Amino acid sequence: MQQTIALWQHRYRKYTHLLKVYLHFFKVYTQIIFLKIRFLGKRKIVAIILTQQFGDIVAGEPIARQIRQKHPDDYMLWVVKPVFKELVEDNPNLDGIIEEFCANQRRLLLNSGIFDVVYNLQFRNNSHCPICQIYVENPVADARNVTIHNYYFQGNLLTVQQKMAGLPLEDLAPCLFLKDEHRKKIDKLNLPSRYIVVHGQSAQNSRNWDNTKWETLINYLLQSTDYTIVEIGLSSDLNLKNDRYINLCGQLSILETGEVIRRAKLFIGIDSGPAHLANAVGTYGLIMIGKLADFTNHIPYSGKYKSGENALIVRNTDGPSADIPVNKVIDALNQHQLL
Structure with a gap:
């Protein structure tokens, strides 16, 4: 039955x-x-x-x-x-x-x-x-x-x-069409003037750092700088308690997320949708990219993220971005004076 x-x-x-x-x-x-x-x-x-x-x-x-x-x-x-x-x-x-x-x-x-x-x-x-x-x-x-x-x-x-x-191959930077309603929504959040946005979860698990890595990186940022850390995305499982850590996961539309990223000093994240938002709004990005199928040195982005003028790519050519060590990201941040 x-x-x-x-x-x-x-x-x-x-x-x-x-x-x-x-x-x-x-x-x-x-x-x-x-x-x-x-x-x-x-x-x-x-x-x-x-x-x-x-x-x-x-x-x-x-x-x-x-x-x-x-x-x-x-x-x-x-x-x-x-x-x-x-x-x-x-x-x-x-x-x-x-x-x-x-x-x-x-x-x-x-x-x-x-x-x-x-x-x-x-x-x-x-x-x-x-x-x-x-x-x-x-x-x-x-x-x-x-x-x-x-x-x-x-x-x-x-x-x-x-x-x-079948169109001409032109290197054109993407645009994001933000409106006053998105700006007003983010104004109401009263975010601090100096903050770093982080994004760590995508639909593809091989791209995602585990929670311990993200907590280690965010705690380092909190201890080493005076920036507030704002996490964006659909959800978060991080166990962080700090007045300068703000979890906005699941609270914003895509374009509202774009406005949060636009106001940030720096975007740190995996290769996922929000990284493309960061490219579109002109916020400097540190992006972690790992091997994807047979692609080892691919670049998803156009414009200044492609040229490296407005982005730093931290790679793992031997495996997924999930395997990139925390120290490699911290060293990149310091060597390129991004903090």
Whole structure:
């Protein structure tokens, strides 16, 4: 009986999800049809497909500028997951966004031919809906020999996206579109004027330092400087009690986090989304990067983080960034007089 109940619960979730997929598809399809009627062929509908990994979206912001130059009078849409829409919804180079319900909905839109021009920046491996059991292929990227297995051999994230889109390879720094509401929210926190931001947890465990390393580094910073240490991210398991340690994890939106980083003296973190925020807002960063699959000396960033003008990369070419010793980071901070 329990197996039967579980089977029918699974079927209910799956078919309910599929119904929502088609409802979302038809909603967007109808909206674009009305746009085409309104434009009477005078404006093309251009879609940028980059739905997730918010660091990738931040790194790819210059793509919208390049595509706008190529399509000055066309109607540009960015397809994105709702949780990341704040990163693109106020981009002045876009006319709108499409909130993606799941990868299958995106597949239906692409296959429908509703878009006049598509810039698909998404790999197959992060274009999967486990409920629909659907992967969305990217034959254009495959034809240009850009795959999940070789992309970092071809450049940073922006360069890879430019190659996938067939755009000029320009080293453009990303921008973040902060508004007064983000500044006012952070004003209310009454943060001190001098602080260092740290970020230590990503979705990929191999990048994450264990708590002991972070506690050792933060205690060193508290004892050796007069800076307050502000931790950001989704969550924290650190056991720290100090008046100059502030835990903001789980309390801020992405752009509010960007504003906190913008005001900081220094950003110290692993290679993850907030590091891309630091690059976009111009805060000097010490970034820990380890070996990733076959990539050992890759650089994810463009602009001054790529050139090293505004960032110091601490590497582990033999293994993950989780294995980087605390002393190596402390020595880098002191040798480059970052404190």
